[in-house]
Amino acid sequence: FLKVIYCTEDMISRSLWDAVNSGPQALGKLKIAESVPRICFLSGLSGEEMIMFIDAFQESGLEPAVFAAIVPNSSTKPLQELIEEIMGDHEMVTKKQSDSMHT
Structure with missing residues (x-):
């Protein structure tokens, strides 16, 4: 299954682990953080x-997003x-991909 957690302003100063394990979110009442880029943190999936x-x-x-895996080193x-x-x-x-396309 897939669990989507929206980042709220109060999560930004907390650990990734705390943010991911925050309680249920009532979408209509959320104050979604607009000051952060669109990042999808993935956990529990194989590389494939x-x-x-x-x-x-x-x-x-x-909309395009950046993807990152949740690993023990980053969770705290x-x-x-x-x-x-x-x-x-x-x-x-x-930048490296762009540079390699232009050479």
Whole structure:
């Protein structure tokens, strides 16, 4: 099954583990964080399943997102720190891909 958790402003200073394990969310009452990029954290999938999910997501027509796996090393870090790390890595990879296409 798939569980979608929307990031709220109060989650940003908490750990990823706390954010993922927060209680039920009432969609109509949520104050979804608008100050953060669109990141999908995935957990419990094999590498092959992740690739299949990402491919299906990209074909869905939804807004583009950056994907990251939840690993023990990252689960205790503050969400804001992870967002910065992930987006930094994403920008570096995107730049390398762009540079290699132009050479």
